[in-house]
Amino acid sequence: MDKHRPRRPPPPENCPLDTCLRLLSGAWTPKVLWYLCDEPRRFGDLRRDIGTITSKVLTTRLREMEALGVVAREVIPSSPPQVSYSLTALGRELEPVLEAMARVGEKLGGR
Amino acid sequence: MDKHRPRRPPPPENCPLDTCLRLLSGAWTPKVLWYLCDEPRRFGDLRRDIGTITSKVLTTRLREMEALGVVAREVIPSSPPQVSYSLTALGRELEPVLEAMARVGEKLGGR
DNA sequence: CTGTATCCTTTTAGATACTG
DNA sequence: CAGTATCTAAAAGGATACAG
Numbered sequence: 001m002d003k004h005r006p007r008r009p010p011p012p013e014n015c016p017l018d019t020c021l022r023l024l025s026g027a028w029t030p031k032v033l034w035y036l037c038d039e040p041r042r043f044g045d046l047r048r049d050i051g052t053i054t055s056k057v058l059t060t061r062l063r064e065m066e067a068l069g070v071v072a073r074e075v076i077p078s079s080p081p082q083v084s085y086s087l088t089a090l091g092r093e094l095e096p097v098l099e100a101m102a103r104v105g106e107k108l109g110g111r
Numbered sequence: 112m113d114k115h116r117p118r119r120p121p122p123p124e125n126c127p128l129d130t131c132l133r134l135l136s137g138a139w140t141p142k143v144l145w146y147l148c149d150e151p152r153r154f155g156d157l158r159r160d161i162g163t164i165t166s167k168v169l170t171t172r173l174r175e176m177e178a179l180g181v182v183a184r185e186v187i188p189s190s191p192p193q194v195s196y197s198l199t200a201l202g203r204e205l206e207p208v209l210e211a212m213a214r215v216g217e218k219l220g221g222r
Numbered sequence: 223c224t225g226t227a228t229c230c231t232t233t234t235a236g237a238t239a240c241t242g
Numbered sequence: 243c244a245g246t247a248t249c250t251a252a253a254a255g256g257a258t259a260c261a262g
Contacts, residue, residue, distance in 0.1 A: 016216025055224075093218050101135070105131035138234080155243060167247085168234080
């Protein structure tokens with residue numbers, strides 16, 4: 001008799017979207033991932049590549065992604081010190097998302 | 112001879128990502144689009160489907176997406192008034208992005 | 223070079239009440 | 243039902259200075 005809920009139930013597909021959204025939220029995270037998809041990069045390279053991000057924010061985002069297991073941080077003992085960031089296997093799963101975004105961005109033109 | 116910039120130049124693929132990012136930024140926009148991908152929905156339906164969004168924020172996001180041309184707003188003259196929201200052709204371009212996100216969300220498990 | 227520490231501004235969103 | 247209007251709080255980010 002479907003009396004009280006004749007309407008669509010909340011789709012369970014909802015949860016995975018939320019999970020991914022938590023990871024990609026923030027204006028900078030996707031851009032960091034974009035460059036790391038290309039190849040591993042050092043801290044200063046990432047900063048220059050992205051262009052307008054401050055080191056504070058970049059550090060914060062990288063630490064978040066490290067904690068989530070999508071980015072790996074490797075310290076190369078040398079002088080001056082070098083730190084290289086790369087995607088983990090899990091992080092590489094995000095490449096299709098970024099590619100889909102870029103494709104849509106092209107169709108959106110200049111908005 | 113490549114003295115000052117021996118490093119990789121900023122990839123032009125950057126811009127489309129930015130465009131898409133502007134559109135999808137904010138925690139709610141992707142969720143609204145997710146439900147509209149399923150089928151057109153009325154204001155109150157969207158609010159219930161999403162669950163915890165306030166009408167103020169939902170209105171703001173819908174107006175933004177309208178302005179960008181990804182969502183269409185249709186008023187159905189009736190009593191009580193009905194307003195239906197749907198994706199435009201441009202808006203439907205975003206479906207692959209959301210699907211990619213959901214797929215990654217599954218692999219991310221519970222983080 | 224790779225960060226950390228402060229402080230401040232902007233953006234986003236939540237609470238709540240109210241209207242046609 | 244479909245919003246609008248205020249006000250407040252929280253999150254994100256920018257500027258700047260400084261350290262190992």
